[in-house]
Amino acid sequence: MTTLSARAVGSTRTAGSRRAARRRMTARVGLYAGLTVGAIFAGFPVLWMLSSSFKSNAHIFAYPPKLLDSSFSFAPYVAVFSDPVEIGYFVNSYVVALSVTAVTLVVALLTAYVFSRFEFPLKRIINVVIIGVQAVPPITLLIPYFGIMVTLGLYNTYLGLILTYVVFTLPYAVIMMTAYFDSLPREVDEAAKVDGASSQAILWRILVPISIPGMVSVGLYTFMISWNEYLFALTLTQTDNRRTVPVGIQLLMGQNNYLWNQVMAMSILGSIPVLVLFLIFQRYFIGGLAAGAVKS
Amino acid sequence: MTTSLSVRRHDQRQRASAPRHHHHALIQQLEPYLLISPTMLVIVGLMVVPIVIVIGYSLMDNVVTNPNPKFVGLANYTAILSEPGFWGAAVNTLFFTVGSVVVHMVIGMVFAMMLNSKSMARVPRAIFRAIYILPWIFTASVVAVLWRLLLDPSGVINYILISLGMVHEAVPWLATPSTALLAVTVINIWSGYPFFMISLLAGLQGVPSDLYEAARVDGAGFFRQFANVTLPALKPILYSMALLDLLWTTQQFTLIWATTGGGPLGMTEMLSTFTYKLAFNAYQFSMAATSAVLVLGASLIVAVFYVRNQRREA
Numbered sequence: 001m002t003t004l005s006a007r008a009v010g011s012t013r014t015a016g017s018r019r020a021a022r023r024r025m026t027a028r029v030g031l032y033a034g035l036t037v038g039a040i041f042a043g044f045p046v047l048w049m050l051s052s053s054f055k056s057n058a059h060i061f062a063y064p065p066k067l068l069d070s071s072f073s074f075a076p077y078v079a080v081f082s083d084p085v086e087i088g089y090f091v092n093s094y095v096v097a098l099s100v101t102a103v104t105l106v107v108a109l110l111t112a113y114v115f116s117r118f119e120f121p122l123k124r125i126i127n128v129v130i131i132g133v134q135a136v137p138p139i140t141l142l143i144p145y146f147g148i149m150v151t152l153g154l155y156n157t158y159l160g161l162i163l164t165y166v167v168f169t170l171p172y173a174v175i176m177m178t179a180y181f182d183s184l185p186r187e188v189d190e191a192a193k194v195d196g197a198s199s200q201a202i203l204w205r206i207l208v209p210i211s212i213p214g215m216v217s218v219g220l221y222t223f224m225i226s227w228n229e230y231l232f233a234l235t236l237t238q239t240d241n242r243r244t245v246p247v248g249i250q251l252l253m254g255q256n257n258y259l260w261n262q263v264m265a266m267s268i269l270g271s272i273p274v275l276v277l278f279l280i281f282q283r284y285f286i287g288g289l290a291a292g293a294v295k296s
Numbered sequence: 297m298t299t300s301l302s303v304r305r306h307d308q309r310q311r312a313s314a315p316r317h318h319h320h321a322l323i324q325q326l327e328p329y330l331l332i333s334p335t336m337l338v339i340v341g342l343m344v345v346p347i348v349i350v351i352g353y354s355l356m357d358n359v360v361t362n363p364n365p366k367f368v369g370l371a372n373y374t375a376i377l378s379e380p381g382f383w384g385a386a387v388n389t390l391f392f393t394v395g396s397v398v399v400h401m402v403i404g405m406v407f408a409m410m411l412n413s414k415s416m417a418r419v420p421r422a423i424f425r426a427i428y429i430l431p432w433i434f435t436a437s438v439v440a441v442l443w444r445l446l447l448d449p450s451g452v453i454n455y456i457l458i459s460l461g462m463v464h465e466a467v468p469w470l471a472t473p474s475t476a477l478l479a480v481t482v483i484n485i486w487s488g489y490p491f492f493m494i495s496l497l498a499g500l501q502g503v504p505s506d507l508y509e510a511a512r513v514d515g516a517g518f519f520r521q522f523a524n525v526t527l528p529a530l531k532p533i534l535y536s537m538a539l540l541d542l543l544w545t546t547q548q549f550t551l552i553w554a555t556t557g558g559g560p561l562g563m564t565e566m567l568s569t570f571t572y573k574l575a576f577n578a579y580q581f582s583m584a585a586t587s588a589v590l591v592l593g594a595s596l597i598v599a600v601f602y603v604r605n606q607r608r609e610a
Contacts, residue, residue, distance in 0.1 A: 028415055035410055035424050043427045045486065046434075048452060049442050061450040111335040118328040126332065128603065133343050135599030137547040139568045140588040143353065143575050144346035147360060167342045170335060199327060228435035230550040235576065246437035250554055253441055260445060267438040275433050 053077070053264035060260040076265035085240050086266060089248030093270075095158055096244060097226040100165040104173050104222045105215060107166070112177030113203045117189065134171045138231055141167075149236055156238040164232050169222040176221075180214030181207060220277055227273060245270040347592070353585030360581040372586040382587065384562055385570035388477060392566060393545040395481045396488060397538055403485065404492025404537075409526075411493075412500045425497075432490035439487045440554030444470065447479060470556050473563045480555055480564050484548065492537055499533040500526070532605075539602040543595055567591050 047067065052060060056071035080086050114120075115127065145164065146155075154160030188210075189202045197206075208215070230246040237243050243251070249270060252263050354372055356365040376382050407428050411421060434442070446453050449466040457463045469479040503526065511521045549568040552558060558565035558573065571591065575584035 024415070031410060031413055031415065034406075035420075038407055038410065039424060039427045041486070042430055042490075045442055045446055046430050048446060052445060060445070061448065063450070063455070065452045065455050107334045107338070110331045114328040114331045120325075120328045123328075126336070129339065130335070131603055131606070132596075132599060133339060135543055135595045135602070136343060136347065137568070137588070137591050137595050139547065139549060139571050140350055140592040140595075141343070141346050142572070143581060143585050143588050144349040145342075146575075147349070148342075148346060163338075163342060167338055170338055174335060228437075230435070230437050230554075231572075246435055246550070249437050249441060253444075253554075263441050264445070267434070267441060271434050271438055274435075278429075278433060 049264050049267060053261060053268050055261050057257075057259055057261045076259075076261040077269070079259075079262050080265050080269060086248060086252075088241055089243055089245045090269070092158070092242055093227055093244040094273075096161050096165065097223050097273075099158070099162045100169060100226040101219050101222045103162065103166050104169045105219055108170060108173035108177050108218065109203065109208065109211075109215075111174045112181050113199075113207065115174070115178040116181035117186075117199075117202075130171045130174055138168070142231060142235055145232070146235060155236060156242050158242065160236050161233060161242075161244075164236065165226045165229060168229075169225050173218045173222060176218050177211070177214060180211055184210060216281055220281055223277065224274055350585045350588055350592075353582055354589045356582050358580060358582045359585070361579050365582070372582055373590075376583060376586045376590070381562065381565070381570060382567075385565045385567045388564060389546055389566045389568075391477060392481050392484065392548070392564075393542060396484045396545045397541045399485045400489045400492045400541055401534060401538060403489040404496050405530075405534075407489070407493045408496035408500055411497055428493060429490045431487050432494075434487065436487065436548070436550035437554055439483060440551055443479075443483045443486075444555060471560050473561050476556055476560055476563045480552060483555065484545065484551055487551070488541065488545070492541070495533055495537055496530060499530045503529045536602065536605055539598055539605065543598050543602070546591075546595065546598075 051067045051069070053076055054072045054074070055062075055069045056073070056075070059069050059071040062069060115123065149155045149160045149164075152160075154163070184207065189206055192202050192206055193199075228246060229244070230250075233244045233247045234250075237247070240248075245266070249263060249266055252259060252266060353359045355367060355369060357368045357371075359365045411425050411428065416424075431439070445451055447469040448454070449468045453469075454463070454466040458466065467475065469475050507525045507529070508521055511525050516524060547568060548566065549572065552564055552566050552569050553572070556564040558569040567587065568591070571584050571587040574580045574587060
C-alpha cells in the first residue's frame with residue numbers, strides 16, 4: 001500500500017517535471033525558430049550581396065538564382081582594383097574621413113574640457129545651442145552651402161567636404177566627450193592644478209591619456225559619419241578626383257549597362273572599413289551608441 | 297554644482313596668494329572662451345550663418361539665378377503651401393517616417409528580447425547578435441543598390457515569392473506606383489532597426505533581475521512581465537530613440553534618391569528629395585529655400601521634445 005502510493009506520487013512528479021521540460025523545450029524551439037527567421041531577414045540580403053559580388057555580370061539574374069554560381073570568380077574585385085578612378089574614390093574617402101576624425105577629436109576635446117571643468121556665464125546657452133544644432137536637417141544647410149562653398153572657392157575640394165562634415169560630427173563629439181570628462185574624478189586635475197600645472201597641461205597630459213576609450217568611441221562615430229555621407233559629397237564635388245565611395249557606387253549604377261557584380265564588389269569593399277572598425281572596437285561602439293542615445 | 301564651487305574656491309585661493317597676477321587672472325577668465333572658439337566658429341560660421349542665409353533666400357524672389365533678387369515677404373511660403381507637390385511629399389514623408397519608426401521599435405524590441413533570452417548559450421547569442429547588427433554596417437548608398445538588386449523584377453525576392461506562390465508574376469516593386477512607397481519603407485526598416493536593437497539590448501541588461509523574480513512570484517506570465525517590468529524600464533530609452541529616429545527618418549535623402557529618385561509618378565517623393573529637386577534640377581533656389589525652412593521648422597519641433605526629455609532625465 002505504502003509502496004504503491006509512493007510510486008503513484010513519484011509518477012505524477014515525473015509527469016509534472018516532464019510537462020515542464022516539454023514546455024521549456026517548446027519555448028526553446030520557438031525561440032530558435034524566431035531567431036532563425038530574424039537572421040534570414042537581417043542576413044540574407046548581405047549574403048546575397050556577397051554572393052553577387054563573385055558572379056559574372058551575365059549570371060547576376062541567372063534562373064534559378066544560386067548563392068554559389070558557376071561563374072564564381074574574383075574578377076569583379078580585380079576590375080574595381082584595376083580601375084584608377086574607382087581606387088581614387090577610396091583614396092578620397094580615406095583622406096576626408098581621417099581628416100574629419102582628427103579635426104573633430106581635437107576641437108571636441110578643447111570644448112568638452114571647458115564644458116566639463118569651467119564655469120562661465122554663457123555656458124548653458126551655448127550648451128543648448130550645441131545640442132539643438134544636431135536637429136538641423138542636412139537638406140536645409142545644403143542650399144546655402146552650395147553658394148557658400150562656391151564663393152569661398154571650396155567647391156569640389158577636400159577642405160570643403162571636411163569642413164562640412166565637421167559641422168555634423170562636432171556637436172555629438174562635444175556632448176559625448178563632455179559626458180566622458182564629467183565621469184572622471186575632478187580630484188585628479190584639481191591636484192595637478194594646485195601643483196601649478198597649466199590648464200592645457202591638465203587637459204593633454206592628464207585627462208586625454210585616461211580618456212582613450214571615450215575618444216575611440218567618438219572617433220569611430222565620426223569616421224563612420226564621414227565615410228558614409230552621400231548628399232553633400234554628391235552636391236559639393238564635381239570631378240572624379242574628389243568624389244567619395246558612396247557617390248562612386250551610384251555613378252557605377254548610373255551607367256547604361258549596370259555592372260551589378262562590380263557595384264556589389266565595390267559596396268563590399270566600401271563597407272569593409274566600418275566592418276573592421278566595428279569588429280575591433282565593438283565594445284566601444286555599442287557602449288558609445290547606447291550612451292549617446294540615452295544620455296546625450 | 298560641486299564643480300562651480302570647487303573652481304571658485306580655487307580661484308579665490310590663487311587670487312589671495314598672488315595678488316600681482318591680475319593680468320594672469322584676466323587671461324584665466326578668458327580661457328574658456330578661447331578654448332571653445334573653434335567650436336563656436338564652426339557652429340556660427342557653418343550652421344547659424346547658413347540658416348540665416350536660407351531664411352533670407354526664402355524671402356526673396358528667385359536667388360542665385362537672378363543677379364538682383366527682390367524682397368517678396370512671405371509670397372514663397374503661400375506659393376509652396378498651395379502646391380500639391382509639397383503636400384504630396386509631406387504625406388509620403390509622414391507615411392515613410394511613422395512606418396519606419398514604429399516597425400523599427402517593434403523589431404528592435406523583439407530582436408533585443410530574443411538575444412537577451414536566458415535560455416541561450418553564449419556562442420549562439422554572439423553569432424545571432426552579429427547577424428542582427430549586420431544591416432547597420434552598410435551606408436544608405438550601399439543599402440540602396442543592394443535592394444535594387446534584390447527587388448529587381450528578375451531578382452531573387454521575386455523568384456522566392458513566385459516559388460512560394462505569393463505572387464503570380466514578377467513585380468517591379470520599386471517601379472510600381474502602388475508598391476514603391478511600401479518598398480522603400482521596408483528597405484529603411486531593414487537598415488535602421490539595429491540602432492534600436494542595440495540600445496534596447498543595453499537597456500534590457502540593465503533591468504534588475506529581481507524585478508522579474510518578484511513579478512514571477514506574483515504569478516505574472518510572460519506578457520504581464522513584459523507590460524509591467526520590461527516596458528516601464530525601457531520607456532525612457534524608447535522615447536528618446538523614437539524622437540531621434542523621427543528626426544533622422546524625416547531627413548532621409550540618400551535611400552530615396554538612390555532607389556527611386558522620388559518616382560514612380562512622385563509616389564515616393566519625400567520633402568528632402570522634393571527640396572533637392574527644386575534647387576538642383578529646377579534651379580528655383582528661393583522655393584527650395586522656403587521648403588527647406590519649413591522642414592527645419594518641423595525638425596525643431598521634434599528637437600524641442602527631445603531636448604526637454606533629456607533635461608528631465610539629467
